[in-house]
Amino acid sequence: MKKYTIGIDVGGTKIAYGLFDEALNLLDKRVTKTNQASKPEEMLDDMSNVCKELLKSNGLTMEEVKGVGAGFPCHIDYENGYVITGSNLPTWKNVPVRQLFSERLGTRVEIDNDANVAALAEQKFGAGIGNKNMIYITVSTGIGGGIIINDAIFRGDYGAAGEIGHMIVSDFGYTCSCGNVGCLMASASGPKMIQYVLDQMKHGETSTIMDYVGEDEELSGKHIGIAAKDGDKLAQKAIERLGDGIGIMFVNLYQIFNIKHYVLGGSVSKLGKPLYERMNLKFAEFIRFAADYPIEIVPAKLGDDVGIVGAATLID
């Protein structure tokens, strides 16, 4: 009787809900806006209401649901079901989400970090099928990681492993959203690539990049990608800098884990070939025996649904 699952992908700007059958086929979907200012209890009320509506409009009741899985862009205490902190949900600190959400829904709830959830999805249904060991990395506003060891997410002792973006790779550099100086994601991320381009133009570097930006748009990674393809030197340099940063990330992951398979997701990874070439070059520069013991970095496959699919797999 209990055979359906709901997977929720809580993002910094929107929340996606997927209704899945037993074989994890996606039956229906909802997307709402994230109100970053709302208190955890309020947001969980709203999320609970969306779940109930989603079921009702598919002629289902909560009694037919095995459970609800949710991925958060936060440090998570998986074992106890807490959101510890998260820069995209600034009011959420040590929130017992599993308990609060489960009370509202009247069903089993599991929560995890969004990168863990995406790693699970890519390893079960996407670009990482068959990889016993694998690291999923998402590069967009920040950098998150999900580590799969022996076919299971490795969460560490407190449930918050995989905070790859906060490893210190530099002794100066930009300050991270976490407050630290030198975090990987404080230099290698979409916003920092954009900031670099704007800074260079402010200091007099000429570039065609702004010609690609529509009147009601802001400069984004997409524009930089197109300008680079058309030969804009500043755009190319910005992608190279980002590629160097992500290349160093792979150097560190490889030195520590010696894992072969990596899946790269997130909006920044859509920069494609120029980014991949540069990061592979940087990797080969630092890991000189990589020819004999190569790594394989492949783009994520599941696209925008990765978060809801992965969240649904939290309920087994």
Place this chain on the structure above:
Amino acid sequence: MKKYTIGIDVGGTKIAYGLFDEALNLLDKRVTKTNQASKPEEMLDDMSNVCKELLKSNGLTMEEVKGVGAGFPCHIDYENGYVITGSNLPTWKNVPVRQLFSERLGTRVEIDNDANVAALAEQKFGAGIGNKNMIYITVSTGIGGGIIINDAIFRGDYGAAGEIGHMIVSDFGYTCSCGNVGCLMASASGPKMIQYVLDQMKHGETSTIMDYVGEDEELSGKHIGIAAKDGDKLAQKAIERLGDGIGIMFVNLYQIFNIKHYVLGGSVSKLGKPLYERMNLKFAEFIRFAADYPIEIVPAKLGDDVGIVGAATLID
């Protein structure tokens, strides 16, 4: 009948051999010098002879030996039993040690990285007993790591996981023995602490450190430790710098693994309280929720025998 084990600890300056009974009690021991210039085949000939002599003088034969385990200060392909590279054994490149050594000895051979071997020993018999997840780190000439996940050494896909000392933490700084710039062990290690002190004195900083060095001695970490205890400012600063580096290492390990338990070995860790205080301070500065989710860094317990004990545990 086959109930004895030999554990070998191959170091950059000496090689230690331990003969163990079934309960892994140490029965007898040999120590020889490492000839870094000798070819792998020659060194394995010599090592094989020491093993045979060790057995003979204890009234034993190779038929009574379950196997010989050996830890090398090298990148190891554990699955295939190869030494890939090692800066302390410069002529060893892609050497099929397990096969070559096993042919010479006429018994089973297992090899692993020395830090993995030490991690196993500390987790089974030393400071890490009972830790399902644990990272052992040795800081001396360089930095090595052994990662224990779910009660087993995690070796990655190619058998060389745990090269913690070669993670990039700096965008400038000293060049590492591996040739890369920015490796953790290129700034946080015994030799670099000594180099810092010598450099500062050369640039005019006054210090009492050299008063602690005997006529036929060279400046070592031990002298810096004693001078610091007696109030020498430069010695204190040198230890603080090292503590900062090792603190950053723990920040990165914690962000990535979220593991609670760490065992710190190697000669540098003998600097004791001032080093531990400083690295814990650095850690708390970067990991602001550490009070709720603390780490425990404890000194290694097994001392000089850690390498031979761990190597023996490779034979189960």
